[in-house]
Amino acid sequence: KRRALDEMHIVLERFLESASARKNQPAIDTLSELVRLLRLARLEIDRPDGLDWQRESLKALRWQDLDDDERRLCPPLLLIGSDEMLAGRGLSQLVWLLNTRLPVKVLVMSSLDLGLADARVNDPRAGVGMLAMAQRNAYIAQTSIADAGHFGESVLQALGFDGPALVQVYAPSPGRDGFASKFTPEQARRAAEGRVLPLLRYDPRAEGVFGSRIDLAGNPAPDALLGPEDAAAGTPVDWAFGQQRFAHHFEPLSAAAPAPVPVREWLLLDTTARRNKTPFLASGDGEDEQRFGISAALLSAANECLERWQTLQELGGIVTPFTERLEAE
Numbered sequence: 001k002r003r004a005l006d007e008m009h010i011v012l013e014r015f016l017e018s019a020s021a022r023k024n025q026p027a028i029d030t031l032s033e034l035v036r037l038l039r040l041a042r043l044e045i046d047r048p049d050g051l052d053w054q055r056e057s058l059k060a061l062r063w064q065d066l067d068d069d070e071r072r073l074c075p076p077l078l079l080i081g082s083d084e085m086l087a088g089r090g091l092s093q094l095v096w097l098l099n100t101r102l103p104v105k106v107l108v109m110s111s112l113d114l115g116l117a118d119a120r121v122n123d124p125r126a127g128v129g130m131l132a133m134a135q136r137n138a139y140i141a142q143t144s145i146a147d148a149g150h151f152g153e154s155v156l157q158a159l160g161f162d163g164p165a166l167v168q169v170y171a172p173s174p175g176r177d178g179f180a181s182k183f184t185p186e187q188a189r190r191a192a193e194g195r196v197l198p199l200l201r202y203d204p205r206a207e208g209v210f211g212s213r214i215d216l217a218g219n220p221a222p223d224a225l226l227g228p229e230d231a232a233a234g235t236p237v238d239w240a241f242g243q244q245r246f247a248h249h250f251e252p253l254s255a256a257a258p259a260p261v262p263v264r265e266w267l268l269l270d271t272t273a274r275r276n277k278t279p280f281l282a283s284g285d286g287e288d289e290q291r292f293g294i295s296a297a298l299l300s301a302a303n304e305c306l307e308r309w310q311t312l313q314e315l316g317g318i319v320t321p322f323t324e325r326l327e328a329e
Contacts, residue, residue: 031074036061063102068162076103076159083110083168087128095131098138098164105158109171112196114236114301116246127308132166133202136210139165140202146189150199150218157203170197178244187243190233193220195309214316223318225306226264236302237263237294241281249298253280253291263294267306 036058043054063071079086086094086108097104108128115125129142139161141154151169158165172187174180179187191197199218206213216222220231227234240246253260257278266279279299280291313319 031070032061032063032066035066035070035073071103071162074103076105078105078107080107081109083108083125083128087125087168091128091131094128094166095135098132098135098166101163103162104164106164106166108166108168110168110197111173111176112170112191113245114196114240114305116249116297116301129166129168129197129200130308130311132168133200133214137204138163139204140200141165141167142197142200143167143169144188144192144197144199145169145171146185146192147199147218154201157201161203161205163204168197176245178247179242186232187239190239192218193227193231194233194236194239194305195225195227196236196239196305198309198312200312211315211317214312216312216316216318222313225268225310229264235264235267236305237267237279237281237298240298240302241283241292246298249295250281250292253278253293257293260291263299263302267302 039058039061040055043051043058048054066074081090086106087110094106097106110125110128113125129140132138133140139158141158143151143154145151154167158167170188170191172179172184172191174184177187192199199216201215203213203215220227233239241250257280259277260280261277263279263281266274266277269277279294281294283290283292310319314321
């Protein structure tokens with residue numbers, strides 16, 4: 001009897017290997033059918049009590065009824081799409097998907113327009129990683145093509161997770177965004193460096209509480225609000241500068257602008273200290289330096305990026321206002 005079962009397992013694996021060739025039948029349906037036959041064969045061999053009832057119940061076998069070993073036989077479904085499709089119009093469906101136990105892996109290709117295409121629209125796409133992480137039971141990663149190690153490991157972990165997973169990656173486009181194609185990797189690096197799309201992983205399998213399952217490794221100066229001062233893009237504004245799609249958010253700084261201050265310094269000030277000050281971005285050195293004023297919309301988007309980064313720092317336990325109070329208590 002056991003030899004017969006072992007042989008049927010071999011047949012099952014061979015069927016699954018050829019499932020991709022079954023163009024008219026989804027792999028999950030093929031798996032369910034084969035597992036149903038295998039379980040039925042086991043019932044006929046073992047002849048347990050309630051055989052008729054158990055035979056009948058197998059007719060309604062669902063994905064949720066498979067055990068862990070049976071689920072591992074089914075290859076994951078990979079869903080790839082833009083952030084507009086998956087994190088914009090399809091946001092409610094994406095949240096629903098991340099709350100299932102289905103092995104669906106979602107790769108979101110983010111354009112990072114930060115809602116600046118239409119300032120009247122509340123755009124949730126830039127924050128989809130945190131929104132997805134809040135579902136708690138799905139594997140979540142934000143990664144970058146500029147960091148091959150982080151990107152590869154994130155994809156491998158997502159594929160190896162036995163439930164739903166979401167990987168968000170910035171997909172810079174020279175034609176769409178307006179920069180030379182040779183700068184594509186550099187743009188991707190600047191997005192992470194400038195806190196526009198920080199690197200993160202959330203693995204529900206990790207031990208501890210929610211915050212201890214968040215991994216922010218790979219981000220430069222993870223305990224600071226802004227990226228390193230000597231970096232090419234220490235702020236979201238630096239990342240946006242040089243992309244033609246954001247050109248209208250910069251204009252030469254007026255000589256009459258009150259109290260000009262570099263945008264990096266301005267972003268570190270609180271709301272009160274920012275009053276009556278004009279943030280600017282400088283380009284070039286010495287006599288070639290040019291100063292550019294920055295639109296209110298871009299400054300607001302930059303603040304939102306930094307607020308999301310601060311939330312990640314707090315959730316991950318890197319920078320939290322509660323430590324000092326707890327130590328005192």
